[in-house]
Amino acid sequence: MNEHEDRLSKRESFEQEQNELIKRRLEELEELKKLGVNPYAYSFDVDSYSSDILASFKDDAPPSDASVAGRIVSLRRMGKASFCHIRDSKGKMQIYLKRDDIGSAYDQFKLMDIGDIVGVKGTVFRTKTGEVSIHAKSLELLSKSVRPLPVVKEKVDEQGNKTVYDPFSDKELRYRQRYVDLVVNPDVREVFVKRAKVVSSVRKFLDEKGYLEVETPALQPIYGGAAARPFTTHHNALDFDFYLRISDELYLKRLIVGGFEGVYEIGKDFRNEGMDKSHNPEFTMLELYVPYKDYNWMMELVERLIHFVALAVTGGAKVKVGKNEIDFTPPWKRITMLDSIREVTGEELAGKSEGDLSAIAKKHHVEVDLSMGAGKIIDAIFSELVEPKLIQPTFITDYPVEMSPLAKRHRSKPGLVERFELMCNGHELANAFSELNDPLDQRSRFEDQARLKARGDEEAMVVDEDFLRALEYGMPPTAGLGVGIDRLTMVLTDRDSIRDVIFFPQMKPEK
């Protein structure tokens, strides 16, 4: 028996030994069938949604009818009348059910539970205690829930402060059973609605500029475009090992060689590295390449893009993130990497040898090892000492050439490249450069990477001969950009863990 079959059989035996609560619900299911009810209906005509009904209700207007559907999330039975709340896609609202009004459906209702999905038609009214509700004329079971849902209760006081009782808060359960999390924790839904707005507003912005949205391979014979270790997989028919992409960069630049006036891709990248609050093995990246532009132009585009997205998602340019308020109103601070290090540490790194850099790093308690080249040491100093202090959006510019093998050499500063990273809330949000389009220089940069790899740098890039061939045909001067969509969403939704902006974050398999 292989592992997969083993897991299946465990699953089956789990289903067989259902607990009391599930047994009880299965009995109710049978009772309902005996009453002639199909517990899994085919459709229901919905014409209204909870929050719309609540928002538009007027006490002096003539009573109106509504047809709503949703999941029962609370239940108060009082003999021959009952109240329940149902949650639909827009919120939740109360339903009032009276036996005299709905007749035999009330007997069916007695067999329903929290978690069941129902359709209700009735009249909108305000109860004695002031809650706008639907007085049901009919009730229809749409889907019987046989597994008990956590019951989360909340109390709202006069000031509108919400107290939640028995929250569904176990992080493991919330991530593994996100469907339950979404049902009982409404703010989770809002985060993901905002995430969708991040993506759609990015698309809108770029489409309006006339850039072409494209798709490039996720299965690649050679990985590239970033410094990271890849996942490996195997194609049976070709009997060949492929890599899951760590970036889209090299393929998108091939399309610029092909003559497109700007291409972008929003897609998943995969990196075989550790997981923590800001890293998930698969994550979503926006990459954009525009010919005849450089990184200075790209800085302005990024300012406008993210400002546009912030407005679309949050309604304003100022966003509360943790204890900080981040203001995305352009223009943003621009400072070179070496200047920013000098500002924070007082150290001048320009022109220093690898040995000097290593000594400076140690002086500031930044760990370095022998596999690191000068570029990596500077990056380590920056990441450790400067990056966490950059809260407001800031462009860090002009990186050492050794750590940017795909970026063009700086037009006036030897040893540096025309590259910027956008830092925000202590993290990198975007990375961009004037793309290297000199095929000879690109080849020698790849060779430098190969040497780093030989020294033990597992993330060093590998030579991509086909990409070099494309550059040899000629690529126009091009500005390129990468934006981490997950991290942008984290900032715009004030979440401090990437797991809270990914529906199904990577977890060890359940056993």
Place this chain on the structure above:
RNA sequence: GGGGCUGUAGCUCAGUGGUAGAGCAUCUGCCUUUUAAGCAGAGGGUCGUAGGUUCGAUCCCUACCAGCCUCACCA
């Protein structure tokens, strides 16, 4: 990978070297405008898994599994 914390009822959590408790949920009864509904009663557990110490383990020890935090690694 290192360190710390956690795992007990469907959910959230107490607790003890003598095989277990609360609130909510569930079930029974009463209740036709309630809302953390209420009142009265009842059921529900391989105390993460496997070993060990012990007369006896949910508790002590070891390993393992899973999660969270943190460091390392890493965008």
